[in-house]
Amino acid sequence: MSRLIPFVFLLCFFTTSYSQSEIYELRVYELEFFKPAKVLHDYFQQALIPALNRQGVKPVGAFEELGEALPKKIYLLIPYASMQAYQEVADALENDKQFKLDAKPYAEAPQEEIPFNHIESSFIRSTSGFPNLVKPAENSTVFELRIYESHNEDALRRKVKMFNDSEFSIFEDVGLHTVFFGANISGSQMPCLTYLLAFKDMEEHKEAWSKFGPHPEWQRIIKLDEYANAMNDITRIFLKPLAYSQL
Incomplete structure (x- = not known):
């Protein structure tokens, strides 16, 4: 009977924390050294993104x-x-004649012209505290992708709750502009959560994070036993938007 408790516990968590959530696919294309990527950029800009x-x-x-x-x-x-x-979108693209036509240079490119080694794909589910993607300000040039790993599913639940209950309001107060947030439902670093922040420049990034640590609400919640040991590793990646990005 005791083995049922974690399952029921997490089932209640997913039911309450993820209602009306969005799904984000984060794809990472690892490029080969010194290989031109034009065929891939053209595919994204002229075929895939318009079809989506x-x-x-x-x-x-x-x-x-x-x-x-x-x-x-x-x-x-x-x-x-x-x-x-x-x-449904994946099925629609299979039958999209315009997409197939636009994607032809990429689809028919010889192997030696394909510039990436492999594709990694993660699916992320938004939570009640930040249920919808927010388009950043037009002048955003620096994006910070963060992945927080937890040692098990309950630790992740507690870290997500920490965000839902308090951290999003702190982010808003100090100028950490969130684009999306969610817990991963597939990928290589699970159990984990992933979110993206947007900034005008690195100076704004530095100023916002400098206000986060001393914030009185952060100082309050980091002392709570409920959130102890909820996260054990952070991956941080700085990104810049490509010319055809819609974010």
């Missing part, structure tokens, strides 16, 4: 990492109303 937009999937984000990190990577952020919507 025709299905009501918008805005679609397209980013690359700031700096000169190798291997280079391209990030696509694709929002869906639900997992069912994702399935």
Whole structure:
């Protein structure tokens, strides 16, 4: 009987914390060294993103990492109303004649012209505290992608609750502009949550985070036993939008 308790506990969590949630697909294309990526950029800009937009999937984000990190990577952020919507859009693209025509240069490119080694795809479900993607300000040039890992599902539940109950309001107070937030339902770093912040520049980023630690609400909640050991690792990636990004 005791083995049922964690399952029921997490079932209640998912039911209450994820009602009316969105689904985000985060794709990461790892590029080969010194290989031109034009065929891939053209595919995104001229075929995939317009086809997704025709299905009501918008805005679609397209980013690359700031700096000169190798291997280079391209990030696509694709929002869906639900997992069912994702399935319906995938089926629609299979039957979209315009998409197939626009994607032909990419689909028929010889193997040696395909610039990436592999694609990683994660699905992220938004939570009640931040249920919908928010398009950032037009002058946003720096994006910060954060992934918080937890040691088990209950620790993740507690970290998500910490955001839902308090951290989003702190973010708003200090100028940490959230684009999306959610708990991963697939991917390589689970159990984890993922979110994206947008800034005008690195100076705004630095100023906002400098206000976060001393914030009185943050100082209150980090002392609560409920949230102790809710997170054990952070991945932080700085991104910049590509010319055709809709975010």
